[in-house]
Amino acid sequence: MDASVAPALVLKDVEAGYGEGPVLRDFNLTVAAGEVYALLGPNGAGKSTAARVACGLIPVRRGRATAGEGAPRRGRIGLAPQDCALFPALTPRENVAAVAALCGLPRSNRPAAVERALALTGCAPRADEPVHSLSGGWRRRANLSAALVGRPRLLIADEPTEGVDAAARVVLSSALRETVQAGAGCLLISHDEAFVSETADRIGVLAQGRLLAEGPPKALLRQAFGLARLLVVKLPRPASRLAASRFAQSGLAPSKDGLEWRLLCEDALGAAQRVSPEADAEGGRGRRASPRPGRPGRPSVGRLVMMAVAGAWARGFWRDRSGMALTLVLPPLVYLLFAAVFGAGARGDIDASVALHDAARTPAAAAVGEALSRDLGPRLRRLDDAQAVERAVIDGRADAGVLITRDDAGAPQLTVVSAAGRDVAAAALQARLVPAAAALAGRPAPPSRAVSIRQVGPQGDVQAAYYAGAVSVMFVFFAAMHGAMGGLDERRSGLQARLVLARGGTAPILAGRAVWLTTVGLMQSFAVFVAAWPRLPDLSVWQAAAAILTAALVALCAAGVALALTAACREAPPS
Known part of the structure; x- marks a missing residue:
């Protein structure tokens, strides 16, 4: 290579790790521009830590890490982690397009860059199927396509051939x-x-955080592995009891999550043939779906990254129809249940409190008052005027009121005073007063004419607004926590590391997730209040604006709390 070209990566006397103990010690590595450098070593040797140092995802405690002309720069490093660092609900094309936006590619250049990256890895034939429906080999191709779309100066590929067939190996080698x-x-x-x-120009052997040997592939591979070969069986779900027993009998050892079985032996081909029936039986495929293009972002890097991330999560949410139904349908149903049980039911039982005013002051009216007093006991309050009865009902000091008056002809008349949210209590009281009204009038009368109901105070149900707000807040926090927990899955898969390597850095990523979680919270609040709308009090313009602002602030606070809690969750560091 041209000596005047700066190396793609230089790690000089690096010490780095997690916690107090270093993983890499006096580590030196140089990857020249135009070469493939393969890093080999057993599990726990420090390979993943070296990759994270190269990306700039963890700081060095001592030494120096440079990529190109300086420190590792965001947007110039392509990362293909060992796990599938993709949005599972999106297609490979949509994932690669999202990464292209994160890398800061101009909008006009993105379609060609996406097609080129998909063609490099041979992923184009399955580029429009959701990632979750693809086999492991096609996911590997899509994962590498996402790392290549930004034309990185440094590409980091962690186990790119795990779970792929021989034909895919040739394609991936050609892509590198x-x-x-x-x-x-x-x-x-x-x-x-x-x-x-076949692929590497040089290889290095790593053990216990130190580089032990470096050189051409053939000699060092023979030194590192001898005649042994590694057999890896990767499953979409934990193996059944029968398959696990068969794998164990063949000498394979499972990973912690049970999704991967490995065996290092000289006769790896024979072992593969023995377990292939069980491995095939444990595999599976999903269904197909059509792609849905996202809306383009704005030119500024931070806003572009934020909108690209929020758009990717939004498309994933739209594809998950069951999750969308639970998010938008369950909250209104719970509100209706709350309103029915705690609103109408509580107000309509026999323990309702009643305020009474007798304006007729006749013996018959006094008899009605005495009958109500015997029936309700201390729950009946006598007040001096009709306005006091109305205020008591509006303020909630009484569930309903009774006014005994005279009509224009001088005949006594009973009126039930009700307020918003007290419909059941008023109807129950009306039914009780029908016999008394007939006695006052001296003849039987239909309930609707003998006892009238008059509603006072604000129109609509104040209790309904209270329950709608309570249910909204509850589900907004639930949804925010559920959405933020997705960040833990992204951290495990390496998708979070890929997003952080975008040009805008961490802040737009967090902003994009917060924007999306806030939007989901607003949608949930809107769904709840739509269900409650027929019973809500009349709102002025400023009250409606205040309600919308409050809902947005609650959703934003929920998103912030959820993101902070998930950020505080720590995992065992990779080796």
């Missing part, structure tokens, strides 16, 4: 070679001896 021929450097981490031998 074509990338470095364009001037990029590639740090390759792999246990696949054949792939490393």
Whole structure:
């Protein structure tokens, strides 16, 4: 390579790790521009830590890490983690397009860049199927396409061939070679001896955080592995009891999550043939779906990254129809249940309190008052005028009121005073007063004419507004926590690391997630209040504006609390 071209990556006397103990000690590594450098070593040797140092995701305690002309720069490093660092509900094309936006590619150049990256890895034939429906090999292709779309100066590929067939290995090897021929450097981490031998220009052997040997592939691979080969069986779900027993009998050891079984032996091909029936039986495919293009972002890097992230989560939410139904349908149903049980039911039982005013002052009216007093006991309050009865009902000091008056002809008349949210209590009291009204009038009369109901105070149900607000807040926090928990899955898969390597850095990523969680919270509040609308009090313009602002602030606070809690969750560091 041209000596005047700066190396793609230089790690000089690096010490780095997690907690107090370092993982890398006096670590030196140089990846030249235009070469594939393969880093080999057992589990726990520090390969993943070296990759994270190269990306700038963890700081060095001592030494120096440079990529190109300086420190690792965001938007110039392509990361293909060991796990599938993609949005599962989106298609490979949509994932690669989202990463292209995160890398800051101009909008006009993105379609061509996306098609080029998909073609490099041979992913184009399945580019419009959701990632969650693809097999492991196609996910690997899509994962590498996302790392290549920004034409990185440094490509970091962690186990790119795990779970892929021989044909896919050839395609991925060609993609890496074509990338470095364009001037990029590639740090390759792999246990696949054949792939490393075909693809790498140099390899380094890492053990206990130190680089033990460096050189051409063939000699060092023979030194590192001898004649042994690694057999890896990767499953979409934990193996059944029968398959696990078969794998164990063949000498394979499971990973912690049960999704991967490995065996290092000289006769790996024979072992693969023995377990292939069980491995095939444990596999599965999903259904297909059509792509849905997202809306383009704005030119500024921070806003572009934020909108790209929020748009990706929004499309994933739209694809998850069951989750969308639970998010938008369950809250209104719970509100209706709350309103029915705690609103109408509580107000309509026999323990309702009643305010009474007798304006007729006749013996018959006095008899009605005495009958109500015997029936309700201390729950009946006698007040001096009709206005006092109305205020008591409006203020909630009484569930309903009774006014005994005379009509224009001098006949006594009973009127039930009700307020918003007291419909059941008023109807129950009206039914009780029908016999008394007939006695006052001296003849039987239909309830609707003998006892009238007059509603006072604000129109609508204040209790309904209270329950709608309480249910909204509850579900907004639930939804925010559920959405933020997705960040933990993204952290485990490496998607979070890929997002953080975008040009805008961490802040737009968090802002994009907060915007989306706030939007979901607003949608939930809107759904609840739509269900409650027929019973809500009349609102002025400023009251409606205050309600919308309050809902937005509650949703934003819920998103902030959820993101803070998930950020505080720590996992065991990778090696």
